[in-house]
Each structure stands twice: as C-alpha cells, then as structure tokens.
Amino acid sequence: MVSESLSLSAFKPDLRSSQRTQIQRGITVRLLRVITLLTLDTLSLASAWKLGTFDSTQSLPLINLSLLLTIFISSDLYKAGVNRRNYIRIIKGTSISFLLLLLITYLYAPQIDIARSSFLLPWLLSIILICTARYLFDASTNILRKQGAVxxxxxxxxxxxxxxxxxxxxxxxxxxxxxxxxxxxxxxxxxxxxxxxxxxxxxxxxxxxxxxxxxxxxxxxxxxxxxxxxxxxxxxxxxxxxxxxxxxxxxxxxxxxxxxxxxxGSDFWIKRIFDLVCSTILLIAFSPLYVSIAILIKLDSPGPILFKQDRVGLHGKKFKIWKFRTMVTDAEKLQAALEAKNEIKDGVLFKLKDDPRITNVGKFLRRYSLDELPQLFNIVLGEMSLVGPRPLPLRDVERFKTTHFIRQEVLPGITGLWQVSGRSDIDNFEDGVKLDITYIENWSIWLDLRILFKTVGVVFNKTGAY
Structure with a gap:
C-alpha cells in the first residue's frame, strides 16, 4: 500500500487547495437576477408611496426602503427558485418594514403628526405592487425559458x-x-x-x-x-x-x-499564511522553553536532544518529522518485542500506555505535548500544518486499507479533530479515521481555530495523554 501511495506525484497540492483563485461560475446570471429584483422592489415601493400619499416628509420612503430591503435579504427573498415566489414571506416582510417605520417615527419624531392613511395606503399598495412585479418577472422568465433562453x-x-x-x-x-x-x-x-x-x-x-x-x-x-x-x-x-x-x-x-x-480557491492559502505566521511567532516566543527542554533531556538520559523519524505526509510523500526525544535511543529496535502488548485493537497504530522505553523527562513532555514543539519547523518548511490528520510512521501506513489513504490527501497537522476528541484514549484506528474524514469534509478556517482552542484545554487537562 505504501508503495502505491508513494508513487503519487509529490507536487500535487492539498485536496482543499486550488491552483488559481477564480470567481464562482454562473455568478453573472445570479447577480443580474438579484439586481433586477432589487430594482423592481425599489420601484414598486416608490410607486406605492407616490400613489398612496401626498405627505411632504421625504425621509419616510427612504427609511422604509432600507428596512424593506434588509428584511427581504435576511429572509432569502433574493435567492433562486421558490424563494423569490414566496408571497407569504413577501407580505410579512413588507408589513414588518411598515410596522418598524411606525415605531421609528413614534420614538424619534413624535412631533410629526402623520395621518394613518399615510401608512395604510402605501402599505397596501406596496404589497400589491411588489407581488405583482415579482409575478410578472417569473411569468416573463418562464416564457423565455420555454423558448430555450435564460x-x-x-x-x-x-x-x-x-x-x-x-x-x-x-x-x-x-x-x-x-x-x-x-x-x-x-x-x-x-x-x-x-x-x-x-x-x-x-x-x-x-x-x-x-x-x-x-x-x-x-x-x-x-x-x-x-x-x-x-x-x-x-x-x-x-x-x-x-x-x-x-x-x-x-x-x-x-x-x-x-x-x-x-x-x-482562496481559503486554503489563508490557512497556509496563518500557519506560517503563527509558527514563526511561536518559534520566537518558545525559544527559551526549547533551550530549557534541551538541557533537561541531556541531563536525564544519554542520546540526542531531537528525535527524527520518517513519516508519510501529503500524497504519501515521506518527510522527517522533528520531536524532542522522549524515549531511550534504541526505542525503535525495542518496539518489535513490544508488538504483542499493542493496545490498539486493529493493530494499525502502536500505542502502549506504560511504555518502558519512555524516559522520565519524556513522560513529562508527553503529558503536556511539549515533545511536539519542534514540528513548528516542519510547518515552516510546508511539510505540515497546525491542524490536520496526524502524520503516521511507515509501519502504520503499510497496514492501511485503501479507504484510509484519504488522510494523505491533505497536509498532516500537529493537532487535529482526532487529538481533541480523545487523543490516546481512542483505541480503534477506524474511529480515528472517521474523525479525520469528518475534519476533511467539514474543513474551514473557523474549524481549525476551534480545534486549536480546544487543543489548549486538552493539553492543560492532560486528557488522554501518555
């Protein structure tokens, strides 16, 4: 499976990215429809006030128009399909705009004495004219469509x-x-x-x-x-x-x-810029912490400060992930003897709660996820993101089913939906993959921000960390 995945082009972008930014297709027709309806509603309301009153207060129709258009927009009366033909909603929206106009006049211009007919007749005419204009618009559109146009x-x-x-x-x-x-x-x-x-x-x-x-x-x-x-x-x-x-x-x-x-096509590049800015700021802010952790690792056990491991990233491309070392130096060789104790039910991942290979400082670093901090360098290099599915070792990816490889279609992350939904407490790989797929299908900048904020709470509460 890994060989198939690794054969994919290393230059293919993240699933959520676009090669170019472009305007939504068909937007011209949609804008033309909205502009036409806005114009018809404006003319209908203006005509209703002109025919229904001889009052000299010129500000009332303008205020009424602002209220009407705001209500219509919020009520989806300019959307396509049955929305623009929802005459009940049109009547309600028009009536509410006149009621609000009455309230505004009463509260802010009580000195103005306006006859009831100055509101009642324009209100009635507005409903009649707006509904008639919308009906004629639809009738004309249907005639044109029967001819093969529009x-x-x-x-x-x-x-x-x-x-x-x-x-x-x-x-x-x-x-x-x-x-x-x-x-x-x-x-x-x-x-x-x-x-x-x-x-x-x-x-x-x-x-x-x-x-x-x-x-x-x-x-x-x-x-x-x-x-x-x-x-x-x-x-x-x-x-x-x-x-x-x-x-x-x-x-x-x-x-x-x-x-x-x-x-x-612009959303993913906003994510990439956000990743670069945040990782750079965090690298500078955490520099004293990096030095302190490095000293503790050196004092605790022999071996390098940083741990490098091949992980499978975007489209199956291998890269070196960086972490603070939390295990003894020959940990990967010792793993084979511990496979029988693997606590992940389907065996795709390897997790062991009381792993004898973890050092004393390593337990503390893992408890607060401090061992992950060097991955900020992976983000700067474009190999990872702040939020995304976790990049897995070759040993795990070799056990993937075909459906699992959708994880590799997006940039891997330091944290993700899986991590804030249980971290190490999830003991079935399929459950984790479902969370990764949910993240991919639901992704937005706001989802990333929610996951990042939730990650802070999960780390401080030490939820599912070992």
Whole structure:
C-alpha cells in the first residue's frame, strides 16, 4: 500500500487547495437576477408611496426602503427558485418594514403628526405592487425559458439505472439545459481531472450528482468547490446529510446543495499564511522553553536532544518529522518485542500506555505535548500544518486499507479533530479515521481555530495523554 501511495506525484497540492483563485461560475446570471429584483422592489415601493400619499416628509420612503430591503435579504427573498415566489414571506416582510417605520417615527419624531392613511395606503399598495412585479418577472422568465433562453447549463452524474428518472425530474423544472450525462466512474481518481476539465470547457456552473454516486466519496466536493461549481445532490433515500450542505427544493423533492464560494480557491492559502505566521511567532516566543527542554533531556538520559523519524505526509510523500526525544535511543529496535502488548485493537497504530522505553523527562513532555514543539519547523518548511490528520510512521501506513489513504490527501497537522476528541484514549484506528474524514469534509478556517482552542484545554487537562 505504501508503495502505491508513494508513487503519487509529490507536487500535487492539498485536496482543499486550488491552483488559481477564480470567481464562482454562473455568478453573472445570479447577480443580474438579484439586481433586477432589487430594482423592481425599489420601484414598486416608490410607486406605492407616490400613489398612496401626498405627505411632504421625504425621509419616510427612504427609511422604509432600507428596512424593506434588509428584511427581504435576511429572509432569502433574493435567492433562486421558490424563494423569490414566496408571497407569504413577501407580505410579512413588507408589513414588518411598515410596522418598524411606525415605531421609528413614534420614538424619534413624535412631533410629526402623520395621518394613518399615510401608512395604510402605501402599505397596501406596496404589497400589491411588489407581488405583482415579482409575478410578472417569473411569468416573463418562464416564457423565455420555454423558448430555450435564460436556462442554466448543468451536468448530471448518476448511475445508468437512475438516469431516465432524474433527467425527467430536471426537465420538469423548465430552467436547465443538460449539457452532459455520465455515470459515477467519472468521479474516480483516475477520471476525476478529465471530468473537471470537461466541465470547465462546457462552462458548467452546477453539477447534479445522485446520492448513490457520491456517498462514498464526499471528499471530492472540494474539487468542485475550488472550481467554483455548485453541487446539487439528488437523493435516493430520505436519509441525506452532508455537513457543508443546505436543503434546496427541486420541485417537491428536497435535495442537498453544496454551494461554491463567490471567490473560489482562496481559503486554503489563508490557512497556509496563518500557519506560517503563527509558527514563526511561536518559534520566537518558545525559544527559551526549547533551550530549557534541551538541557533537561541531556541531563536525564544519554542520546540526542531531537528525535527524527520518517513519516508519510501529503500524497504519501515521506518527510522527517522533528520531536524532542522522549524515549531511550534504541526505542525503535525495542518496539518489535513490544508488538504483542499493542493496545490498539486493529493493530494499525502502536500505542502502549506504560511504555518502558519512555524516559522520565519524556513522560513529562508527553503529558503536556511539549515533545511536539519542534514540528513548528516542519510547518515552516510546508511539510505540515497546525491542524490536520496526524502524520503516521511507515509501519502504520503499510497496514492501511485503501479507504484510509484519504488522510494523505491533505497536509498532516500537529493537532487535529482526532487529538481533541480523545487523543490516546481512542483505541480503534477506524474511529480515528472517521474523525479525520469528518475534519476533511467539514474543513474551514473557523474549524481549525476551534480545534486549536480546544487543543489548549486538552493539553492543560492532560486528557488522554501518555
């Protein structure tokens, strides 16, 4: 397994990175729709005030417009699909904006005596005109779509036995042009790059993927995410969930949508800059601690201060990990005699709570994870990150199953979701891998920050450390 993994290109980037920063695909059409609706709502409200009152207080319509647009935006009334046709929500939003206007007038301009009709008639006309404008907008759009215009270019990935049913479902929406159909094999590692290149050439902004085609390879969402392509997952069952998704209705059918960011491809480089800045600051701040630990190690037992070991990192590339030495110098040779006492149930990792090879100072360093501090140099060199799946020795990776290698698709880290969820107390490698995959699928800058803050608590509480 290791030889297969190590044959991967050492120059391939982290799964979450992008070769270039780009604008989300299809954003021009979305912006045009939003601008059109904003304009219609503004004109409708202005017309309602013009027709409904002759009051000379010019500030009221402007305040009302600000309130209305804020409420509409927060109520998702400018999103695509059924959102803009939610007339109940439109009526509620319009009514709330007028009630707030009344409250503001009462609190901040009590000296102004305004007739009730100055509010009631514009309110009623606003509801009528805004709903009418939205209805006409939808009716005009539907007429154009029946003529083949104003349609979204999409691509469908689904197995052959589901294609006919799902094509019919998409055609019923009357807003898509299906530019191509493929089965789930196009998402396999060998075909993935070719598929993405084809989608770029076709100018695809949205890809519809059946749940059966993606359920075992959800990590590929990062490829579409960084390409600026929105994923819509078509359900095959009612038990659908993906952490980065939101529910979106396709007719009467609830689907999951993983939206691409407006500016795609920038998140990972923010993470890399954060890693570099933080590791550099920590190296400078901890320099006196490094010297103190080095002296203690030298006084405690013979041998080098630092321990170097081959670990398997990004895409199976080997690198030297740096740690403060916590064991006797011939610890790796002694491990073979201790394999029978391994406390990890499936034997992939090697963990032993009362490991006789650990020195007295080593026990203290491990208890507070101080032995990991030299890995800040690995971060500066780009071999590791502050947060990510832990890099494992060759002995462990040689025992991987095929599904485990997804861990190697992202930069390894000093700490991670596995470490803050139990550290050494997790005695089954499969449980740890599930946490690593959860981290990969859910990753965001904010998740990294939460893990880092939680790591501080875990270290000081000495949770699961040995």
């Amino acid at each position: 349609r979204h270019a999409i691509y469908l990935i689904t197995d052959a036995n589901e294609q006919k049913e799902q094509i019919n479902l998409l055609n019923q929406e009357n807003c898509y042009i299906i530019q191509g159909v493929n089965d789930s094999s196009c998402l396999d590692l060998a075909n993935r790059e070719q598929t993405l290149n084809k989608l770029r050439q076709l100018g695809i902004a949205e890809v519809f993927i059946s749940w059966n085609s993606i359920k075992n390879r959800l990590h590929i969402c990062w490829h579409f995410y960084n390409a600026g392509i929105t994923i819509r997952i078509l359900p095959s069952t009612h038990e659908l969930y993906h952490p980065k998704s939101e529910v979106w209705m396709l007719g009467e059918l609830p689907c999951l949508t993983i939206s691409a960011p407006i500016i795609a």
